[in-house]
Amino acid sequence: MPELPEVETISRELNQVMSGTRLLQPEVKLPKIVKVPICSFQRAVTGGVIKKVQRRAKLVLLELSNGWTIVIHLKMSGQLIWRPNHGRLTVGGHPIPGGLSHLPNKYSHVIFPTNRGTLFFNDQRQFGYVKLQPTKTLGKWLEEQGYGPEPLTDDFTPAVWKSILRQHRVKRVKPTMMDQTVIAGVGNIYADEACFFAKIKPARRIKTLSLEERHNLYLGLRHVMNLSIKHRGTTADAYRTATGQPGKMQQYLRVYGRVNQSCLRRDGGIIKKIVLAGRGTHYCPRCQR
């Protein structure tokens, strides 16, 4: 469900509240979620202390002091909830029917008890997963997964972006941005928003983009995702940040979810919705060319 800004938000906040926590034996209620033999998973995790929580692409990485890193993908409807023994609930993910009062619930597929509280991995649609990688080879493993560069780091320069675009000349703009092997972390919402920012139709062929348009797309991508992180993510379908407050990015979305509404550039355009690469795609036919 979450894209880069939402995963970044959860990861940062879990890092704050869970670092130094010692894990007890995890409980796996839905075995298919854990992509490792359950016994070895429990053996590796139990007793480990969380050193830090990080993000790469849309993955949450919990690095343990014992050499293992827990790798979590939330996919469409995954959710991470930290319930400390004392203090506030920490939530990141999709809403729980009936609220947060009953934990675990029917969507709690993996439960991580610790010395300071419990971490719940919930997932309504069961697309998400939990994996395990040796921290030592995590970098190599991530490379093997083929993820493209992180769009918000300093080394992701306009020149890098333009060089990437030259490798995908005949493809369409939006599906290429969402290709995790091209850039990591861009999903459906922010691809639409970046195209709006750059005034480019999502279905344009990359080879038709001027240099200026390529640069605007670069600026748009960085802008919408940085803005979202600043506001702790988008709360569509009631996505929640790690402190349980809804993200505030929703109110800054300019095309996503605004089908048939007026373009916020006040140019008289009406936001149109099409299907592109199997995903709902929103744009203004007036200002996006």
Added chain:
DNA sequence: TTCAATGTTTAGAC
């Protein structure tokens, strides 16, 4: 009842 949902993978068509 039908459709679409912030993700990813795969099979098949062109």
Added chain:
DNA sequence: GGTCTAAACATTGA
């Protein structure tokens, strides 16, 4: 070979 679409995964709610 490259690109694209639809379908699949599973569930819910509009």
